Amino acid sequence: MTEGSRSRPAVLAALALSALAPLALLLLASVGRDWFFPAPWPPAMTLESWGDAFRGGGRMAAALGTSLVLAVGTGLAGAAVGWPIGRALADLSGWARHLGASAAFLPVAAPPVALATGLHLSALTAGVAGTTGGVFLSHLVPATGYAALYFLGVFTLFDRRVEDEARTLGAGPRTVLWRVTMPMMRRQLGEAFLLGFLVSWAQVATTLVIGGGRVRTLPLEVFAYLQAGQDRYAATGALLLVIPALLMLGAVRFAVARAEATPL
Amino acid sequence: MAAKKIPHFVRDDTMTQVSGKLVNLRPAQPSRLAWATLALGLALGCRPAARTTAAELARLPWDSVLARAKGTTVVWRMWRGDPSINAFVDQWVAPRVKERHGITLSAVEGQGPEIVNQLVVEREARAPGSADLVWINGETFGNLRQEGLLDGPWAGSLPNARFVDSVSPIIRRDFEQDPAGYESPWGQVQFTLIYDSARTPDPPRTVAALASWILTHPGRFTHDQQFTGTTFLMTVFYALGGGVRNYQGGFDSLRYATGSAQVFHWLERHRAAFWRGGETYPPGVAELHRLFANREVDFSMSYNQNEALTKARQGVLPATARPLLLQDGTIANTHFVGIPFNAAHIAGAMVLANFLLSPEAQLEKQKPEVWADGTVLARNRLPPEWAARFARLSLDPRALASDSLAKYARPEVSPRYRERLSADWRARVRRVGQ
Amino acid sequence: MTRSSRRGLLAALAVALPVLVGVGYSVLASVGLTGPGAAGGGSARLVAVLGEPVVWAGLAWSLWVAAASTALAAAGAVAVAALFRRGAGIDRMARLFAVLPLPIPHLAAAVAGLLLLGQSGLLARLLASLGLLADPGGMPALVYDRAGLGLILTLAWKEFAFLALVAFSVVATRGERLEEVARTLGAKPAAVFRRVTWPLLWRGILPAVVAAFVFVASTYEATAVLAPSDPLALPLLTLERYTDADLSRRGDAFALALLGMTVSLLAVAAHEWARSHWDRFEP
Structure with missing residues (x-):
């Protein structure tokens, strides 16, 4: 598209603005005091909400820690469980494949009320409601659904001949998996991890219902502050949500890029 | 309205009239269909052990309630959206009930309809309760009573209940409903x-x-x-x-x-x-x-x-x-605290509710720089030194005077x-x- | 069916089990057999809920928002992927900025959208400081507006990052080689784009577009922050009923949840059907 070349710098600038402006706005909102219309710039600044977030076992800092543990755990487990499911579904055909794909799709398509109620009943029955473990499992269900669908796509296009070749050369199934398939799939594994991480990172309804209010994650804090009109606190929480997620995106990209060339 | 729920009920002595609603005071039977839902592949978990009810505890001497409360963790489900209220609960109430009564206070998110829905699902799954005390009033109280989800009566047995202003129609009734000892008042607000x-x-x-x-x-x-x-x-x-x-x-x-x-x-x-x-x-x-x-x-x-x-x-x-x-x-209106039917630490919840009614906690809560929530205590029932402290409470000059609030x-x-x-x-x- | 694929299928079903419990519960609750304020069996509730005009207005509004925001995001993703598909520095930077909003939760995005687009938001304040606006009422309504423009823009911004990521990966894995072949065969750049890059891109991102559409149609967080009270979006109406002061109306929420799920499943089925239809013509 050579005709587009001249517009490239302008589009780049627009992309940069669209990515960074909302973050800058949140940063201002998190420190701005008495910042009302029509002031384009906060007349006074305070670090109160940031201080409250971290001082003396601050609620937001604790919630951030819980969110991180849950999201990393969900990302890892989601990729680990989603991989064999996606691979199996890719190998299947006919009704079995449709059934499996629908099962993987169900957690993705179920509306929050139905999903949360089902997970809540299950967690109560299993005796894990109100615990971090129960919330982890409840995040894992949708995360596994996404990861399974993702790997279904990946393995549908996967060229099995490489594995067959390794097997002909005498490698056992475990060696094939660890030495041949997984190294080829570094980028996909990284993306599946990120997918699970982000699914968990953004959960509100499931955490609230299954955690019964006892498991406090950062999105719950942001939601509570937003409902109370505490914009400064909500913006602080929103930024705390954005920063680790961006760092995680960067870390995964970096780890994958070290192993292979990626589109990014 | 009148036809609502009637088919479920048999008119007998467990029914009462709460604000025009027929209310069944007997805890409802878990529906058989809820079991059918669970039978979708799930084995059934824990059942609640035999427990001392709030009404039974209310008949015991207070010292014995205090002894049972010691060492327990009380989960209090409440609205958590205001930093001032959170600070009062987490940084003022929690350390005091810990130090004086050995109770660990854990305040968790949840209000109104969420509390009702949570308890309904817990009952259907026959799971142990996830909260010991809930912050409620009005329609939430009515809904919880209608579904038989509150334990009681217990509120009248709290030692500090004697200070409560039981003359004010706004405190004596919760949206015209008789609290009947199933909830204990702890604050008053005005629109x-x-x-x-x-x-x-x-x-x-x-x-x-x-x-x-x-x-x-x-x-x-x-x-x-x-x-x-x-x-x-x-x-x-x-x-x-x-x-x-x-x-x-x-x-x-x-x-x-x-x-x-x-x-x-x-x-x-x-x-x-x-x-x-x-x-x-x-x-x-x-x-x-x-x-x-x-x-x-x-x-x-x-x-x-x-x-x-x-x-x-x-x-x-x-x-x-x-x-x-x-x-x-x-x-x-007045806001209250109640104890869910499946609470695990009833004694602890009662001790906490009693602490919330103490002149000390009520005074702190009413300070403009803390929360400015109105007290439910009657000044003429308080010991003189506490009555004086309430009288001295320095009100913000920009605030509405308490007599004009009361007048309207x-x-x-x-x-x-x-x-x-x-x-x-x-x-x-x-x-x-x- | 091999042993490992049988095990995979069973694992998929096991993961779906808690969701099936939820769907089963929703069915029972929507016919009044369980849940808060359950008052006996029968399809009366389902019939009553599906007969309410607000339900269909809410569904139509949610579909409008989902379609508009997904279309905007998809168009942007395809354009950016086509424009920045090479390996130069500017391409890498553009791709980075395009996917940067990806990890930002919808809730945070909605807060930013509100602070930016509201009638007293940053945009209005900038206009005011330029003397173009005297009072917030003079700013066009972009939040709580009946057309849902602010919500559409916010969601499009979020979905754009996701679709751009998918589009970049489609171009990177399959694009270059095919374009190379086309060029060697003497195709002009415009023809390469029209005949190779474009079909590849849009077919490659279609599953992601359907996923984004389904997600947006049922998303709650951003909608709660930015949507108008009339028509009330289906996810908001569902939650409103779920928390209705009148216990007997809470069962409605489960009927509405089933309606939302039916729409999602229809969208996916349409996609599957279309795909199997086209795949027959794949070389």
Whole structure:
């Protein structure tokens, strides 16, 4: 598209603005005091909400820690469980494949009320409601659904001949998996991890219902502050949500890029 | 309304009349169909062990309750959206109940309908309770009682209950419902409008004056879609219907029909002068505060007489924001704490509820810089030194004087009025543009 | 069916089990057999809920928002992927900025959208400081507006990052080689784009577009922050009923949840059908 070349710098600038402006706005909102219309710039600044977030076992800092543990755990487990499911579904055909794909799709398509109620009943029955473990499992269900669908796509296009070749050369199934398939799939594994991480990172309804209010994650804090009109606190929480997620995106990209060339 | 739920009930001595609703006091049987749901591949887990009920504990000497409470963790489900309330609970109440009674307080998120839904699902799964104390009132209390989800009676047995103002109709009743010992009061609030004294130096002080103000200032007034907005509509409902007295004594559908017709007629006449021409309304009161602070509208409102000043101090509202009483009367209510039927640590919950009623906690909570929540204690019942401290409580000079608050305070009527008004209002505004 | 694929299928079903419990519960609750305020069996509730005009208005509004925001996001993603598909520095930077909003939760995005686009938001304040606006009422309504413009823009911004990521990976894995072949065969750049890059891109991102559409149609967080009260979006109406003060109306929420799920499943089925239809013509 050579005709587009001249517009490239302008589009780049627009992309940069669209990515960074909302973050800058949140940063201002998190420190701005008495910042009302029509002031384009906060007349006074305070670090109160940031201080409250971290001082003396601050609620937001604790919630951030819980969110991180849950999201990393969900990302890892989601990729680990989603991989064999996606691979199996890719190998299947006919009704079995449709059934499996629908099962993987169900957690993705179920509306929050139905999903949360089902997970809540299950967690109560299993005796894990109100615990971090129960919330982890409840995040894992949708995360596994996404990861399974993702790997279904990946393995549908996967060229099995490489594995067959390794097997002909005498490698056992475990060696094939660890030495041949997984190294080829570094980028996909990284993306599946990120997918699970982000699914968990953004959960509100499931955490609230299954955690019964006892498991406090950062999105719950942001939601509570937003409902109370505490914009400064909500913006602080929103930024705390954005920063680790961006760092995680960067870390995964970096780890994958070290192993292979990626589109990014 | 009358037909609702009746097929489920057999009229017998376990039924009572709460605000015109038939209420079954016997805990409902878990539905067999809930079991069928669980049978979708799930093995059944824990069953609650035999437990001492709150009513049994209430008959024991207080020392024995204190002994049972020691060392327990009490989970208190409450609204967690306000930093000042959170600070009071986490940094003032929690260390004191820990130090004095060996109770670990864990305050968790959840309010109103969430509390009811949570308990319904817990009962269906026969799971142990996830909360020991819940912050409730009004329709939530009514719903919990209707579903048999509260334990009790216990509230009258608390040592500090003797200080409670049991004369005030606003504290003695919860939206006309008799708490009957199933919930213990811990705070009192009153509805006010909020205005900006710099922008509107001479605000309207009656519903009629507000109406003409709205017409002469098109686009500068609205209310939210939730509880606070409905409370505003209830204020208009009282004012146009000749006062709260006409609606007391349980829900009356005929009176509701007449009164609500007046409210909707009033709204229809003013709607075009509402913010955005009355086509859309802010989702909650927080959004209304934001519109007010940013000069999109000139009034906000609150179901706490001190919120205007608290929020101004926090920088959420302009420094010139002030509370405003409507002289037709504004609604006041009391909020309570209750113990769910499946609470694990009833003794601990009772000790906490008792601490919340202590003069010390009530005084702290009422300080303007802490939370400014009204006390439920009667000054003439307190020991003289505490009565003096309450009297000395330095009130913010910009706050509404307690005698004018009391003068214009009107009790809530049956929650059914509010329920219907809110539902009918939604149905009406959503017809716009269809 | 091999042993490992049988195990995979069973694992998929096991993961779906809690969701099936939820769907089963929703079915029971929507016919009044369980849940808060359950008052006996029968399809009366389902019939009553599906007969309410607000339900269909809410569904139509949610579908409008989902379609508009997904279309905007998809168009942007395809354009950016086509424009910045090479390996130069500017391409890498553009791709980075395009996917940067990906990890930002919808809730945070909605807060930013509100603070930016509201009638007293930053945009309005900038206009005011330029003397173009005297009072917030003069700013066009972009939040709580009946067309849902602010919500559409916010969601499109979020979905754009996701679709751009997918589009970049489609171009990177399959694009270059095919374009190379086309060029060697003497195709002009415009023809390469029209005949190779474009079909590849849009077919490659279609599953992601359907996923984004389904997600947006049922998303709650951003909708709660930015949507108008009339018409009330289906996810908001569902939650409103779920928390209704009148216990007997809470069962409605489960009927509405089933309606939402039916729409999602229909969208996916349509996609599957279309795909199997086209795949027959794949070389």
